[in-house]
Amino acid sequence: MLPALVRKTWRDDRRAVLGWAVGVAAFTTIYTSFYRQFQGAAELKQEALPQGMLDFLGIADMFSPAGYLQATIFSLVGPLLVLMCAITLTARTIARPEEDGGMELLLANPLSRTAFAGQRLAATGTAVTVVAAIPLLLLFVVVPRVGMDIPLSNVAAAGVGLIALVWCFTGIAFLAGAVSGRRSSVLAVTGVLAVAAYMANAISGMSDGWHWVRWLSPFHYFIGTDPLHTGWHPVELLILVAVGAATALAGVWAFDRRDVGV
Template structure:
């Protein structure tokens, strides 16, 4: 029964959006795969090889752009900008609204007048944010996995799983930060806005830092570096890159519960 608890009810709220995301991501993947299987990728690579290195790094990240293969194109385009935007949008939106939105629209009072502790409420909301983010990451993996086979293109499955898993971990990290901001302020738009802005700053740091030698080390402060810095689509899993995501998720999980427990709900 989808309305039997807060976790399931939050997923029930997501059901329409989930279908739109599923169709949207799949259609985008279909379009990309159709175009890529119809054109000569080497020609693209020749053009990009003539670009200044800094510009190529800014667009494609530290590892630059490899457009000589479909997986290179996916790495440079889909998994550098579009997929992270989608995953972070869902995670930050879900996280920022999880407690703060209920507080803003005043529905939280009634929910918490039932025998449900604040801890249970926020943990259920965190789990639902995690599941939504995982869903978007899995849809990405499935779309490119299925369409790779359908278009007889070589996309290394281990790499695809690895980058989608990193995508999921990065998503829940930003989602948890948004949840924490929501517990601080009780203001949903602030929580979503700050979470999104942090993601944007993180993206810019990861892409700009390698261009300037003196800033190069600042990339380690960006979650985008741990997401794609090891080039997981090509090289597969790098478990040590999971550590910052897990640490941030855990820290903000604890802080969110602590903050939500101790705050006066106005």
């Protein structure tokens, strides 16, 4: 039987997780299922926009199936949706109960501080992973069905990359909450970092002098390797996972060492 706190965390987050899952699933299905109908519009969109804008939006080309999938699901809105889901859910692990007072009764459970933080993170991490895996699972069905000519292995590489990206920011969000105990800090710190990381990756592609900043951006390790065309890049994915794991562990460490609910 799973620990009571894990089951309780899931039950409390149930509605939010369901909402995000439905949203992400609808977004993925709608964009990809109408691949053929969108094709024409996509060409117009690409012609209408200057190249610099296309680069910034992460749109390489919208004619090829891989380019289309990258432009619609993996470049901006897809990561934005799952990251918002991850950040808001992670803000509920520690910061929210600490602010609304529910923490006292949660923390009074017979668990060490580290076990408490670990179980909260494990429960939320699982929920976040499920939501982040939805595009991957749906694309496995939709891509062959609508006749997109992309190797499923490449789709898997991009889909897993999205999960790795989400783990990276979940760790960062958890650390922010474990240290501050404030929801606003979690949202601000992680939100600003996510936007900055996206910009860094986008700008580095546009001007040569700024090429190096991409190495600082999690988005580069997720999509800068162009997984839909080039397949798996395990080192880049492991870097994302490592950042997520390191920040999560730092969060557990920090939570074990501070006053709670002051």
